Structure formats: structure tokens, C-alpha cells
Amino acid sequence: MILERLDLENIRSWKSSSITFPEGITLFEGEIGSGKSSLLMGIEFALFGYGKAESLLSKKAHMGSATLFFSVDGKKYEVRRVLERKKGKVGQNSRGSYIVEDGEKVPLSASELKQRVLHILRFNENPRPNANSRIYRYAVFTPQEEMKAILADDKTRFEAIRRAFGVEDYACAVTNSALISSRIRDKARVLAGMFSGLEDAKARLKDAEKEAGSGASGIRELEAGAESARKRHDIAKQRLKEAGERCSRMTGLSTDLRNAEERMESGGSGARRHEEQAADEEAQAARSKKELEGIPSSPPSDTSSSEIASRLKSVEEALRERDTAAARYEECRRMVEDDDLPDDAENAQEKVAEAAAGIDGKREEISSARSTMEGLVKGATEKRTRASTLRKDLKEIEKLGDKCPTCDQVIDVERTTEIKNAKAEEIKRLDAEASETDDRISAYRNEIKKLDRVVTDLADEKTRCEVLASRMKDHKKAIGDMESAKKASDGAAAEYSRLAASYGLGDDPVGELGRARDAMAEYEKAQVRAEGLKDTIRARDEAAASHRAEAARLRKDAEEAGAELDGIRAKMEGFEGAERERDDAEVEEQKAGREMVDVSSRLATAREALKGAERRIKEYGEAVADGQRRKEEHDRLGGHAGWLDDYFEKSARIIEQEVLTSTRQEFDARYREIYSALIDDPSKESRIDEDFGPLVSQDGIEQDLEYMSGGEKSSIALAYRLTINTMLRRSIDTLKSNLLILDEPTDGFSKAQLAKVRGVLEGLGSQQVILVSHDAELESYADHVFRVSKEGGASSVAKVEKATP
Template identity: 30%
Template structure:
């Protein structure tokens, strides 16, 4: 069959167009949506009319037109055919009108159905392969629409096999086999029904005797099982007693572990206390040594000297001196002023001496505060460690809670589930109960773990609160230190003024003496006495100042020694307590080691108990089963005598049916299967070879082959891959190779087909790479068709064909340019 021309009147985007088809390879070129596929649909419509699965008449007829037509001219074996079909728009739908067929100029007018029958005859297509929905031969040999190309590969395998059977003309074997299977199934059903009635025929007496013996054996077995059940009960009770003992040991073991943790925590706390006391004792020792050194600096100071007597003596002498010089008013006035200044300075010096003594005490207090504040970083580090432990404990609590919720969820699920959510096996009552018990044990264990961790978390929280309070106290000490330092600075500043004031005092003394010498030269002896007393008074004041300083230092030394003694007592006490705790820890560890194997023993004992319980349960089930069996045997023995009379009537009927069944199963069905298999194997061999050949032309780094169900298997780098995993171009190549191979096989299998010289390819290069497009030329050469029509929008295809028909669409009207 060779297409010569096509006339379109009001078909989709065509108003009035004639297309001449040359021989050889022809390319229908144009943009997407320009009307290329419409040409192919029009050819199919001209040949077969409107098909149920194709475009409807309303989709073919141009929207604005009331009628339209398609006229196709083609040639077969030098005979020219022209077929015309028309469409008319009615009120409700678009329908086909009568058309005509010209054979070498001779016209035959006919209805759409008559035209279709005539075309099938002309094309040599088997009538059974032309349905109301599609023409299988035409679809698989001449033209497959673009959207249907890949459906050949990806459709359901059973649907594809059924389609191929129809195309290859061997579906009749399947129908015969299916009908035969139905008949055989009915015969077997009938034989089965009769065989049920014949059970035990020929051996009924022996069966009766056998059942009586079996009944006796069952009685004996029941008696044995009853005794065995009693023994198992004793074993179960004994194993339960042992298990309870193990559980008591486990409780003791857990209590020992708990006590060990507590003792270890206490020992750790004691070690921390000892370290702290050691540090404080060392600091106290250093303080005592420092104060001792200071005291040795005051060794010459032994007692207080009487300042008052000297002051009174000095006062008397000064009064005498005043009387001597009172006639000299100016001198006296000056001496009086100097005396007041000296008195003021002496008072200031006394006050400053007092502050100097207080500064020593302040320094010691500040040193003590500095040492306490230095521990802040250590306290903060301990707080950080406890925060981390608290975080871990909270995480562990959440983990336990999640496990508990998961177990509760599983217990709830298995109440109604058919599949076990833990092992994915089918659930029976036994497995359901085992899973529930296992999850309940898990819940109890996690609850106990939760309580243990929660207790630890509470202790951590208390220690954290204690540390926070200590850190807060240290912050308060820092403020006190700042205040004391400020006060100390003021005192030291005042102390530094003592020397200046004493120098000023000496200067005043000197001026006073100087005035006395100038004005009262006759009072030298009195002056000398005054000077002597003043020196004694100054020495007494210095002595008394140093005596008070010595007394303060001695008092501080005494307090520090008492504190040191108290620290040593506390340290010794803490060491003894630590020693006791370590001994208790050793005892607890010894006790725990004695129970180290108890968990394994407990698990083994649980398994032994479970095994004993399983045996006990199995024995109980066996007794129930045997009792039921005994009841059944007794009833069965009564029924056997009644059944024997009915069996003779059935025997002949079964024999007759078995002869028929044997002929179908041994001969007829095998014959049909062999014939179908022989044809399918032959077709598969050729089909597979052609598919591989066409695909190798398009793609050389991937191999494909057909399995027994004519599905495509992809082989890449020695491994099997799925067709779905291929790229778009590779999938198109698979579909094209499958299509071309199917074309060749069908044409070879059905010799009378008269469309072997024509093939139409709709967008066969969809998704192709540049390299794949270059291989299309090889495909066209290998096809060696008298006429190949290709629809494509790929510009590169133009260089591979003999003729090009360009289709343009302007203002929704398509035109063909040769």
C-alpha cells in the first residue's frame, strides 16, 4: 500500500487542502500544534471511519463548519483506490454520512460500515482483528499515534500478551484452553463431590477395626497425658519457687547497688570536704607564721608606760615656765599658740595611731575574703558539671518515657492488629500474649529506671541549689571586700599622715624651745627639764602604741590558732568518716560481686519456667484434642456402617467421569498448550532478535531483550535495570525498536496483509540527543520501505529524508507547503 494524496475539507485546522505524498521517505515538518498529527488521523479516519477509542466526529470536524470530508487516494499492486468519508453536524452530535470507494475509476457508494468492511478486505486484514474501538493490525504495523507509542512497552503485561495473541492470531488457543479448563474444573468438582461420598470404600471394615483400635490407643494416651500433666504441675511449682528465690536475690542485689551509689557519693563528698579543710588548714598555718613574724618584731615591748604622770609633770614644768616668761606677753602668747598646736597635733597623732591599728585587722579580714572569693570559679565549675548531669538525667527520663509510651502503643495495637508491629509476623493468640507480656515487662523496667534516674536528678537539683546559694554568698563577700578595701585605703592614707604630723609636732617643739632660749635664757634648767620630760613622754607614747599593736597581733594569732585547731579536729573527723565509708563501699562491692551472676541465673530460670509452662499448656491442649478425637471416633464408627451402602452407587459414575477427565488433561489440554507454546516461542525468538537489532542501531551502550511475557528487560553494564529508570530519549528508543520489530513480525506472520510497504512514524525522536538523531538515518536505511512518512518538529530530520512537506498554521488555519 502506497499513499498518493489526501484531500481535507473542514477537518480540524484544515479548511480545504490537498496533500500529495511522494514515494520514499517523507517528512511532515512543522511547529508543535501546526496540524501534522491531523494528517495522520485523517488517513486513519478515511480507512476505518470513526473508531470508539480514536477521535470523535466532533473532534475531527472544524468547529465553524456544518460538514466536512476526507478523500484518500492510495495504490496497492498497481491498483488505484480512492475512498471518501464525510461528516455532518447535527443538533446533538457529529455523525458520518455515506461515502464512496473508487477502484480503478469504478465507483461504489456505501455506508460507513460497508466501506470499512470493503477496506479490510482490500488491505487483507483479518476481520476478527478489526473492532469497533481500534484496528490492531493497522495500529501495530502502519501507524501508532505519538501518545500510544510508549504504551506498547509500559501497559499491563497480561493486557499486552492478550493483545499480541490477538495480533498473532493465536488467541483462539487460549479461548479453547480456558473453556477446557472450565469444563475440567467442573468435572473435577463433580468427581470431588462423588469422592467425598466414596471415602473409605473397599476398606470400610478395616477402617472400622482401625478406628476401634485407635479409640483404645487414644484412651491410653489420655491416661498417660493426665499423669504427665500432674508431673508437669509439680515441675512448674518447683521452678516458680526457685524463680521467686532468684527474684529476692535480685532485689537484694539492686538494693546493694543503690547503697553502693549512695556511699560512693558520700565518699566523694567527704573527699571534697577533706580537700577543703586541708586547704584551709594550710592557709591558717601560713597566717599563724605571718603573725608570729610580726610579733617577733615587737619583742622589746613588754608593758605599758604611764603617759599620764609624764603629762602631769610636763604640765607643771610648763606652768612654771609660763610664770617665768609671763611678763613677756608676746613670747608667752606665741608659746601658747604653739602649745595649742602641739596639743591638736598630739590628738591627731593619737587618732591616727588608733586607725593604724584598725587597718591591720582590716587587712586580715580582706585576706580572708579574698580566699573565700577565689573559690567562686571552683563553685561555678561544679555548678556547670551539675547542670550537664541534670541535662543528661532529664534526657534519660525522656528516653524512658518514650520507651514506655512505645510499649503502651504496641500493647494497644496488638489487641486488634493482624500483623505484629515488632517482628512483622502474623499474630496468633500465643504470639499476641507473648508480645504483650514482653512490652509490659519493658514498661516495668523503664518505670523502675525512671524512678532511679529521677532520684538522682532530685539530688543533683538540691546540690545545684546549694551551689547557687554559695555563689550568691560569694557575690555578697565581693561587695564587702570592696567596702573594706575602700575603708582600708582611707585608714592607710590617715596612717601615712602620722609621720607628717609627728614632724610638724617636732617642728613646733623646736620653735617653742627656740623662743624659750631666746627669751628666757635664765630659765635653761627649766627648759632642759621640760625637754627631758617631753622625750620621755614621746618615748612612752611610741612604746604604748607598739604595745597595743602587739596585743592586737597576739589576739589575732590566738584566734587563728584556735581556728587551726578546730580545722584539724574537723579534718581528722572527716578522714575517719571517709575511711568508714570506703570500708562500707568495699563491703558493698564484695556483696554485689557475690550476686554478679544472679541476673543470668534469673533469666535461665525464667526460660526454664516458660518451657515448663509451655509443656504444661501443650499437654492440656493434647488432652482436650485427644478427648475430642475420642468423641469423633465413636461417632465416626457409628456412621461408617451407614455410608457403605451408598458408595456402590457412586463408583460407576466416578469411573465414567475419570475417563473423560483423563482424556482432557493427558491429551487435549497438552496439545493446545504445545501448539500455542510452539507458535509463541517461534514468534518470541524472531521478535526478540528484531528488538535487539533495532535498539542497537539507536543506542550502543545499553542492551535490551524480551522476557517470556514480551516485557522489555534492560541490561546496562552487565546489570539489569528498569525501563522506568531510562532517560526520555532512551525510553523513546525502546518504544521505537519494539514498534519496528512488531511491524516486521506481524507482516511476516500474516502474509496476506497488503500494508507492508508503508509505515508512519509519529514523533519517533521525542527526547533524542544529537547523537541519537544522527542514528535515525541508519534506521531509515534499515527499514527499506517503499514509503515512510515521519512526523517531526526536529530540523535535523530534514537532511535524512527524500521529501519534505512543511505545514504552517496561521490564524488557526493549516496549510501544506511542498
């Protein structure tokens, strides 16, 4: 999945904004609270509908929406969700939600929209509206606070890892198997009461089979009588058939007589028609021969048409090259004459380097001042926190009174006063130190502002010198281009003259060759017409011969038909009386048929009685089979329940432990690799413990994570986050996400650590990486930078054009 654009309307602090997402590494930077994280919430809401509706919709807005444009495997999609405030409550408005796929807009409800998005992304997950996407949460984007919670709490972290890598599925399988086993045994108990009448059904089946045997014997006797009646009927039917065939033969001879008469008549008329058509074809052939005699047989020139075309093309190309080269020279000459450069253009490049060096120096001073200031802010905060705790202690001491509320002993007032005075002095000292630190922080802020202004001035001067240096470079190139164009123009003119002379042409080479080409084309066109006339003459001669041959054949056929007429009349005399024979045979066949129907009726009655017995056999047989089947099903279900209880549950628990161990080993190897890339200190190493917790040791001594620097903690969190992403993308077949989103991934990183971030991200092979951070140092490691700011409670984003190095 690749994100392309996000449109937000009244989503948190975003009133009406459109944010584009280019490919590569993109940084969204800005102050805390500027609205950076709201962008990520908008993406997740548009895709899956996640997030509390009340917190997503701007406080004073009645309607809001998030529209995300993205692509999967090169296919583009657009998905939109709408929030609406009604009667003080905020919820999704399904009427405004839709998805655009293959250019077609399809309105969908909130739950249907999530199902469709999961199908498009090929995330095989629970489509319920309130179910989180495990794949998106751990393979694409994990919020900063959620990652901190995973690392800080052993139980939360272990459950998250089991959920992310599907290990919890085995525990669910064990629970489900116990539930299934219970339901199977319940069903088996029901089946036990459903085959109690099995033996009675078997006895009834036996009686019905005996009755059917007796009925079958009577049917066989009736069938013998029916067979005798059928044979008598068949003999009568055969006599009727033979008489009918004689009548049919007589009818056929009558038809043959009419056909012969028609052949004799049509043969004569057809022969006359073909002779007329032959004469017409011969006349057409004579006209084509006359036209052929007027077409010339010799070409207008000894030079072939292809050679003329080749010469014309060469001359035209030489003429174009001559004119193009002359125009190019004139253009270059004007550019050199019109370019007006200032006096200091020659030294512009040196001034660019000086300004760049000055900017780097001032930025180092700013970074140092900010680092010191952040330490002072942290110290002042700790002092104020300590003072606040002491004040709470004083209030608790003052509430005690004369006796201890726990043991009911009298409190030493003198000792209490001494403790209160000591705490008051400590509070006074902490407040004074915090106030002094605030003054130092203010001084550092003022110094940083001054240095920022100096950097801005140096950047402006650097930009001006870069533009001037570029113009100087273009000016020198234009002079060289002008000289090259002059040489090319002279050469093209000489080549045009040489080529015209070599073909023996005059002042208008193109015109002469064009006229020669047209004359040759007319000649070739006439030759094509001549070949067509020859084919026409040949075809008409053949058609005339064919018509004359057909006329002769038709005359001969008419003569033969006349000879057949006498033979047909003689044969018809031998079939007189055929109709009378057919009528007698028909009377005899009807009598035999009535006898056969009578026997068949008695046979049908006997068969109906047999069917009744067979129906009872089927009914009792089905009852027996059903009871037997239910008994077998009862026994089979008992076997299944035993297998689930005795084998499946134990096997699932063993597989769960093996999968967890294998996952931890692979997780540890990948985590070590990423951690080593971020922390370039051979004395330190980090690994993953049995509960998937990160452990750090230095020179073989394990370190407490709570007392590590902010940069080290962030490195561990980032390595952990990227390890989850890498393993999920490799282990889940349905995941084809080229997208990675990181929220404040480098909080507390040093410059040396920041320099390694880009290499680590590029090593992941993600087509699109989106970083959200308030750390401006990440600008130099991103392909694209967007600055998020908030003014008047409304967030906005602007693309930052990176300076050319």
C-alpha cells in the first residue's frame, strides 16, 4: 500500500486541508501540539474507522470528514468517512461514506467500508467495526505511547507480541477445542435417544419384504400373458407396416414422375440463360483488351522510384540540417549578447562555500545551546516536582493533630516542628534554585533567537551567490554552444551544396526530384491498372467458357429426364390395390391392441400393489438406515470428543511453545542487527529475553533501562519497533505493504545516532516511509520535508524546499 493524499475537514485541529504523501522518506515536523499526530489518526480513521468519534471531530463543528487516496499494487483507490454531531453525540454518518474503485464510486456503511478495505489490503482479519487491525498496528504504524507501554510493562509487551505474531491463536484453539468437545458430547446424548426404535423398524421391514415377494410372483404370470398378446399385436402391426410401405412406394413413384417432368422443362430454360451470360462475359473481355492497349509499357526515367525517393529524402534532410544549424547559431549569439552579469560573478562559487561554512558553525552553536537549555529545563522541572512533594508532606503533617490516627500515641510537637521547618527550608531552597535556572533558560532562548537570525542572513547570501554562480556557468556554456553552432552551420551548408551537385541538380534540387518522383508514381500506377485488366480479361474468358459448359450439361439432363418418364409409368402399374390391403391390416392391428390393453390393465393393478409393498420396504428401510446412521454418528462423535480431549489440546500447547521459541530467536537476531546499526559502541550490546523484553549490557554487565539516556531509550524503542515491522512483513503472506509510519522515532537521539537512521530505514526496503517528529535535525535525512504548524487553533502544513548541498 502506498499513500498518495489525505483530505481532512474539521478533524481535530485540521479545518480544511489536503496533505500529499510522496514516495521515499518523508518527514512531518513541527512543535508539540501542532497537529502532527492528528494526521496519523486521520489516516487510520479513513482506512478502518478507528478512533473515538468525539475526540476526532473538531469541538465546534457539526460535520467532519477524512478522505484518503492510496494505491495497492498500482491500482488506485479513494476512501471517505464522515463524522456528524447529532443531539450532542458524535458518530459516523454512513450516508457520506464511500469508496472509489476502478473509477466507480460505491456508497458503503461504516462496517462494510472496513470489510472492503481489509479485502483490498488482503488483511485476513476480523472485520468487526470495533476490532483493531493487528497487521496495520504492528507492521505499518504503532503509536508512540502504545510502543512505550509495550516496552514498559512485561505483561502488556508479552501479550502484544503473542497477538502480533499470531501465537495467541494456539491458546484460542485450545479454548475452542474444549467448547467443541462439550458440544459434541451434548449432541451425542441427543442422538442416543434417536435410534431407540431401531429393532422394531427391522421387524416391520422383514414383513414388507415377504409381501413384496408374493406380489412379484403374480406379476410374472400376468407378464407372460401380456407377452403373448404383444406378439399377436406385433404380427398385425408388421402386416400394417408392409401395406403402408407399398402405399408409400406408390406415392414416391408419383413424386419421381413430377420431378422428371420438371427437370426436362428447367433444363431447356437454364441452358438458354447460361448461353446469354457467356455472350455478355465475352463482350466485357473485349472492352478490357482495348483499354489495355492504351497503357504505356516504358518508364519515364532510367532511375528507379526508390532511388529517386532516397535522393529526395537525402536532399530534404540536408536542407533541414542547414536551416536548423543556422537558426541554432543565431539563437546562441543572441543569448550571449543579452546576458548581463554583475562584476562579482567570477567569485560567486567561493562565496557560496564561505556562507555554507558560516551556517554550519552557527547551527552547531544553536545545537549546543539547545542541549544545555534542555538540561536546565529538566533540572528546573525536577526541583519544582520535589518542592511540590514536600508541600504535600507539610499538609499531611499539619493534619495529624496531637495524636497519631493509626496507633493513638501522643505526637512529639517539638519533633514535628523540627521536621516542618526542615521541609520548609528545603522548599525555599528548591524554589530559589528553580527561579535562577529559569533566568538562565531565558538567556539561552534569547541567544538561540540571535543565532537563528544570523543563520537566516547567511542562508539568504548563500542562495544569492548560488544563483549568480549558476548564471556564470550558463554564460560560459552559451559561448561554447555558439561556437559549436557556427561550425555546425557552415558544415551543413557545404554538405547541402555537395549533395545537390553529386546528383546533377540545379538551383531547385527538391523541386526537380519531386517532379521526377511524381512522374514515376504515375507510371507505376498505370502498370498496376494494366495488371488488373489482364486479370479481368482472364477471369471473364474463364466465366464465358464455364457458362457454355453448363448450358451443354443442362440440355443433356433434359434429354435424360424425358427418357425416364416411360420407365416410371410402367412401375406404377405394379402397385395397384395397395390402399385396400392397408385398410384390412389396420382393422386386424386394432383388435390385437385391445387384447393387449386388457392384459396390461390387470398387470398395472398388480404392480401398483407391489409398489405399495415396496414403499413400505423403503419407509422401514430408511428408518433402519437412519437409526443405524444415528448410532454410527453417536459412536463417531464420541471418538472425536476423545481425540480433542486426549490429543489435540496437548499438541496445540506444545506447538504454541515451539512457535514462541522460534519467533523469539528470530526476533532476537533481527533486533540485535538493528540495535547495532543504531548504537555504534562495541562495549554495548542488547538482546531479547524470554519474555521478549529488551536487555542491555555494557562490557558484560547488565544495565537498568530506567537509568539510560533518552537517546538510548529511543534507540531501543526504534529497534524494537522496526524488528516487529520487518518480521510481520516477512511472515504474513497476505501483507504486501510497502508503507512504514514512525511517530517520534528519534526522541533524544544524538547527531551520531541520527546520521545512522537513514541507513537503517533504507535497509528495510520500504517504498514509502513517513516520519512524524518535532526534531528538525531529521530534515537532512529525509527525501521530503513538510512543516506542520498551528495558528489560531487551526493546523496547516507546508512543504520545505531542501537546500541544494
